[in-house]
Structure formats: C-alpha cells, structure tokens
Amino acid sequence: MGRFIYRRLVHGLVVILGVTVIVFVVTRMVGDPVQVMLPLESTPEQRAAFEQKLGLDRPIPIQFVEFMGNLVRLDFGESLWQKRPAMDIVFEKLPMTILLTAVGIGFACVMAIPLGIIAALRPGGVVDRVTVFGSLLGLSVPQFWLGLLFIVVFAVQFKILPTSGTGTPAHILLPALTMGLPTLARLVMLVRSSMIDELNRQYVKTSFAKGLPFVRVVGLHALRNAGLPIMTLVGWEVIRSLAGYSVVVETVFAWPGIGLTAIQAIEREDLILIQAIVFTAAVCVVLINIAMDFLYKLIDPRLKLA
Amino acid sequence: MTASPKIPLLEARDLVVNFYTRGGVVQASRGVSFQVDYGQTLGIVGESGSGKSVAVQAVMGLIFTPGHIEGGDILFKGRSLLDPAGRKFVRQVRGKEIAMIFQDPMTSLNPVFTIGTQITEVLRHHMGMTKDQARHRAMGLLDMVDINAPEKRLKQYPHEMSGGMRQRVMIAMALACEPRLIIADEPTTALDVTIQAQILELLADLQQRLNVSVILITHDLGVVAQLCHRVAVMYAGRIVEVGDADQVFAAPVHPYTQGLIRATPRLDVVTERMVSIDGVPPDLISPPKGCAFFPRCDQAKKACSRMQALVELGDDRHVSCWCAAKENVR
Numbered sequence: 001m002g003r004f005i006y007r008r009l010v011h012g013l014v015v016i017l018g019v020t021v022i023v024f025v026v027t028r029m030v031g032d033p034v035q036v037m038l039p040l041e042s043t044p045e046q047r048a049a050f051e052q053k054l055g056l057d058r059p060i061p062i063q064f065v066e067f068m069g070n071l072v073r074l075d076f077g078e079s080l081w082q083k084r085p086a087m088d089i090v091f092e093k094l095p096m097t098i099l100l101t102a103v104g105i106g107f108a109c110v111m112a113i114p115l116g117i118i119a120a121l122r123p124g125g126v127v128d129r130v131t132v133f134g135s136l137l138g139l140s141v142p143q144f145w146l147g148l149l150f151i152v153v154f155a156v157q158f159k160i161l162p163t164s165g166t167g168t169p170a171h172i173l174l175p176a177l178t179m180g181l182p183t184l185a186r187l188v189m190l191v192r193s194s195m196i197d198e199l200n201r202q203y204v205k206t207s208f209a210k211g212l213p214f215v216r217v218v219g220l221h222a223l224r225n226a227g228l229p230i231m232t233l234v235g236w237e238v239i240r241s242l243a244g245y246s247v248v249v250e251t252v253f254a255w256p257g258i259g260l261t262a263i264q265a266i267e268r269e270d271l272i273l274i275q276a277i278v279f280t281a282a283v284c285v286v287l288i289n290i291a292m293d294f295l296y297k298l299i300d301p302r303l304k305l306a
Numbered sequence: 307m308t309a310s311p312k313i314p315l316l317e318a319r320d321l322v323v324n325f326y327t328r329g330g331v332v333q334a335s336r337g338v339s340f341q342v343d344y345g346q347t348l349g350i351v352g353e354s355g356s357g358k359s360v361a362v363q364a365v366m367g368l369i370f371t372p373g374h375i376e377g378g379d380i381l382f383k384g385r386s387l388l389d390p391a392g393r394k395f396v397r398q399v400r401g402k403e404i405a406m407i408f409q410d411p412m413t414s415l416n417p418v419f420t421i422g423t424q425i426t427e428v429l430r431h432h433m434g435m436t437k438d439q440a441r442h443r444a445m446g447l448l449d450m451v452d453i454n455a456p457e458k459r460l461k462q463y464p465h466e467m468s469g470g471m472r473q474r475v476m477i478a479m480a481l482a483c484e485p486r487l488i489i490a491d492e493p494t495t496a497l498d499v500t501i502q503a504q505i506l507e508l509l510a511d512l513q514q515r516l517n518v519s520v521i522l523i524t525h526d527l528g529v530v531a532q533l534c535h536r537v538a539v540m541y542a543g544r545i546v547e548v549g550d551a552d553q554v555f556a557a558p559v560h561p562y563t564q565g566l567i568r569a570t571p572r573l574d575v576v577t578e579r580m581v582s583i584d585g586v587p588p589d590l591i592s593p594p595k596g597c598a599f600f601p602r603c604d605q606a607k608k609a610c611s612r613m614q615a616l617v618e619l620g621d622d623r624h625v626s627c628w629c630a631a632k633e634n635v636r
Contacts, residue, residue: 202408202410202414203413205408206406206414206415206476207416209366209368209400209401209406210401210428210431211399211400211431211432212427212431213431221416221419224418225416225418300418301420302418302463302465
C-alpha cells in the first residue's frame with residue numbers, strides 16, 4: 001500500500017511538472033503581457049522597466065529556473081490583472097467551483113443510479129424507453145444552450161429562480177442543474193447497460209436461489225459489480241466539471257469560480273494567473289485519479305494496486 | 307419426519323414453462339411431473355436442452371422474463387410454491403429448506419464479496435443469526451465440506467480459490483440453513499475429472515450423513531447409477547421414463563433410455579466406435595404432437611406420431627411409450 005501511494009505520487013508529480021512546463025512555454029509564446037498591461041502611449045523605456053519588473057527580459061532558461069523555484073513555494077507571483085498573489089485568487093475561487101461540481105455531479109449520481117437500475121430491471125419496458133430517450137436528449141443538448149434555456153424559462157419567464165450570480169442557496173440551482181444534466185444523461189446510460197450485464201450473471205441467480213431479498217441482490221450484489229465502470233465515469237465527469245464544464249457554466253451564470261476566472265485571465269493575458277489556474281487544475285486531476293484508484297480497489301478486490 | 311409418508315417432500319405436477327423469444331415460444335418444459343421423497347436422491351438425466359434445468363429452476367423461482375411458468379404446480383411438503391397467496395411460505399422455503407448448487411462454480415459466486423460474507427448472509431437472513439454466530443457456523447460449514455483453514459478461507463475472495471474449492475463453498479452455502487432438499491444442477495460438469503469424483507463423493511457422503519434429499523441433474527449416467535435412488539429421463543421438455551434407478555438401468559423400457567445407456571462408453575465392452583442416437587432433438591418452438599422421440603426411434607409405431615403414451619409399470623415406474631403399453635399392459 002505504501003509503495004502504491006509513493007509510486008502514484010511520483011507519477012502525479014511528473015504529470016504536474018509536464019503540464020507546468022507546457023503552460024510556461026505556451027504563455028511565453030502566444031502573447032506579450034507587457035503590451036496588454038501598459039497603455040498604448042507608453043514609452044519603450046516604460047515597457048522595458050515593466051518587462052524587467054516581471055523578469056521577462058532575462059533569458060528563458062533562467063526565467064524557468066526561477067519559475068520552478070517559486071512554484072515549490074506555490075508562489076506564482078502577483079496577478080497582472082488583480083495586482084495580488086495569483087494563488088490567493090485561485091484559493092478564493094476554487095471552493096465555489098468545487099461546490100458547484102459537488103451539487104451538480106451529486107445530483108447526477110443521485111438521479112442516475114436509481115433510474116439506471118430501474119431501467120435495467122426491464123429492458124425495453126416503459127421506464128427503460130423513457131430513460132433512454134431522455135438521456136439521448138440530454139446527450140445532444142449543448143451545455144451553454146441548456147444554461148441559457150434555463151435562464152429564459154425559470155428566471156425570465158417564471159421568475160422563480162435568480163438568473164445568475166451568488167448569494168442565496170437558490171442561486172446554485174440553475175448552474176448546478178446545467179452542470180449535472182449532461183452528466184446525468186451519460187451516467188444513466190452507463191448504469192443501465194452495466195446493470196443489464198450484471199443482472200444476467202450467474203452469481204445473481206445464486207443470490208436469488210439463496211433466498212436473499214430482491215433489494216439486496218440488485219442493490220448490493222449486482223450494483224457493486226457494476227460499480228467499477230460507473231465510478232470510472234463519475235471520476236471522469238468530476239474532472240471534466242472542475243477543469244472544463246465549469247468554464248462554460250460559470251460564464252453563462254456569472255458564477256465566481258475558477259472557470260470564469262480562467263476565462264477572464266485569458267482575456268486579459270494575465271499569464272501569472274493562467275499559470276496558477278492550470279497548475280491547480282492539473283493537481284486536482286492528479287489527486288482525483290489517485291482517489292479513483294483507491295476506490296477501485298475498495299469495491300473490486302481482484303484489482304491489484306500497482 | 308413429521309409429514310405423513312403419503313406426502314412427498316417435493317412434487318412437481320404437470321409443470322409447463324415457456325420462453326417467449328424472438329424466434330417464437332420455446333416450450334422448455336411441457337408438463338413435467340416428478341416427486342422426491344424424504345432422504346431420497348432423484349437423478350434427472352437427459353441431453354442439453356431437454357428441460358432439466360428449467361424444471362428445477364422453476365422450483366427455485368429462477369424463471370425470469372422471457373420465461374414464464376404457464377401451468378402445473380410445485381408442492382413442497384404439500385404446499386404450493388407457485389400460489390401467490392403463499393408468498394411468505396415461499397420466502398421461508400427458498401434458500402433455507404431448498405438450496406441449489408449450480409453448474410459453474412467459477413461464475414456462481416459473487417467476485418467482489420468474500421466467501422465469508424456470501425455464506426454468512428444466508429445465515430443472517432434466514433436464521434436471524436448475529437455476525438459472530440454466522441461466522442462461527444460458516445467455519446463449521448467449510449469444515450464440513452473439507453476445506454482446511456476455514457478461518458483464513460472466510461476472508462478470501464472467490465478468485466483466490468480453485469474451481470473445486472469454489473464448488474465446495476457453494477455446497478457449504480447450500481447446506482448453511484440445514485435444507486431438506488438440495489438441488490444440484492450439473493454440479494461437476496465444469497470441473498476436472500478428478501475433482502468431479504471428489505465433489506460427487508462429498509455430495510453422497512453429506513446426503514447420507516444429513517439425510518437430506520437431493521435432486522441431481524446430470525448427463526452422466528454413471529453418476530446416476532452410483533448416487534441416485536430414482537432416476538427420471540427427460541427428453542424434449544418431458545419426462546419419458548422414471549423409476550427406481552437400479553430397475554431403469556437393468557431394464558430400460560423407453561427406446562430413448564435404451565439409447566442413452568447404449569451410448570455410454572464402457573470399459574468392459576469392446577466397441578469399434580462410440581454408439582450414438584441418430585438424429586437431433588426436436589425444435590421446442592414447434593414440438594411434434596405425439597412422442598417427441600418418434601422421428602429418431604427405431605421401434606416407432608403408427609400411434610407414436612399421434613399421441614404420447616403414459617404407462618404405469620408398477621413400483622412407481624412410469625414410461626411414456628407405446629412399446630411399453632403393448633408388452634406389459636393390456
């Protein structure tokens with residue numbers, strides 16, 4: 001077990017390092033922050049001074065060494081846009097995104113697992129057909145459009161929920177729903193097909209022959225076996241939500257999370273902040289992956305941790 | 307034995323099971339009747355697809371869509387297992403008084419639960435035992451089926467055990483609630499020959515020690531001759547001959563039974579090549595009206611194509627063949 005943790009952590013560090021290097025290189029290739037930050041009429045002297053202040057005048061390798069040195073202390077420097085440490089901004093925004101993801105994915109799981117099981121009990125039955133149709137619909141709808149639709153219907157038309165922003169618990173409903181619905185659609189299909197597979201296995205017959213209650217056979221014996229693919233998808237969806245969907249959803253709903261901040265940082269060519277955000281996202285992805293490996297082992301003892 | 311000798315432990319009456327498939331309605335069980343007495347071993351033989359498994363799965367309530375039990379009844383200690391009013395009784399019986407062992411031990415155990423969990427859950431559910439009581443009993447059960455180091459085994463998962471060992475676990479699980487009847491559906495088909503002998507020996511030994519009734523499904527006639535008191539021969543969803551095992555083997559009446567016995571390889575008789583029964587079993591989507599074996603039968607008469615015979619030969623021996631009628635009755 002100890003060896004497993006050690007190996008996964010080393011592996012994760014390599015991934016994070018790789019991502020950081022790529023971000024470092026890319027941010028220095030695509031834009032010139034000096035041009036963005038300083039007014040058009042600023043003199044070459046002012047530009048040079050600013051460049052020097054950021055350390056951009058020095059050779060790239062030296063910049064890189066310094067960058068990595070600061071990285072160890074989680075110090076990316078001050079955000080060019082907000083004039084305060086980039087990591088402070090990240091730590092301020094990240095909890096909002098985590099909250100949104102938790103509610104959205106949580107909602108998807110709570111709905112998808114029972115629905116998928118019920119559909120799987122009678123493939124071709126009414127519940128099954130409605131579920132499959134519904135999830136196909138959910139799969140085909142673009143997320144940003146779904147969010148706008150919700151705003152138009154619930155906020156503008158019926159005026160029962162706020163359009164955007166934060167404040168009350170009601171504020172999270174629409175963004176979380178927008179975040180969770182496509183996930184729900186994908187998840188329910190997987191739960192359904194995995195459960196259909198498992199319910200046809202011999203051990204299910206054994207469990208019924210043992211006289212065990214229906215709920216125990218389906219909800220414990222079969223579901224735990226179906227758990228592996230389901231969990232893989234949930235992990236993937238969490239990753240996508242933190243480091244992907246959040247950008248779309250938070251932009252539509254002006255949700256002050258890491259996704260919205262990322263978009264704003266990109267617009268302002270705030271390379272310090274971009275680096276901090278991408279680094280954080282990479283760390284999240286690596287941590288979630290390690291957690292998934294643990295959970296796999298927990299539900300399927302046949303897997304060896306390696 | 308509390309019940310009067312007239313009531314058998316288990317009785318199936320005219321059991322009809324159909325499977326509604328895309329290709330048509332498969333009549334897997336077309337009026338199967340058999341009974342098992344206390345402490346008795348009944349062997350059910352027949353080739354693949356003859357409806358042996360379906361008949362006993364009906365007993366265990368394991369017929370799922372697209373299958374349906376369409377007719378007949380199953381009585382355990384004289385009470386119906388199919389009557390919707392007796393659901394509580396059925397729940398008490400299945401898994402407790404009737405237990406089942408399956409064909410393939412590699413897939414019959416749940417791969418993600420320990421052996422211990424899978425044995426104790428039966429005990430806790432049916433006998434209301436506490437965790438500790440159930441664990442204690444489970445160790446005793448593993449010991450009973452000759453698994454060493456039971457304490458260690460309880461913590462193991464199915465994949466850590468061999469096929470023979472897993473089948474022993476299945477047997478232990480079946481024995482857990484001291485059942486009156488064990489249904490073993492081809493319990494050795496998926497095992498190596500040497501392990502087969504061990505498992506059968508174990509079953510026979512337990513049957514005698516615990517005085518439990520057994521229904522043994524197999525296509526190995528040698529096994530039946532060795533272990534079973536009575537034998538029922540199935541063909542195309544029907545029982546064609548049933549009777550005392552010794553009698554049936556000594557003097558098989560139905561041409562199909564005769565063919566089966568002839569087709570069994572023997573060490574003491576030198577044959578040029580394997581004997582087989584020509585032809586194939588009928589399609590159970592549209593089974594023949596009369597005797598299903600008629601097209602393959604070498605003693606077929608005109609009457610065979612019209613109607614199935616039902617002949618009682620005495621000694622609780624029944625044969626459904628017109629040949630038997632001509633020779634022994636009327």
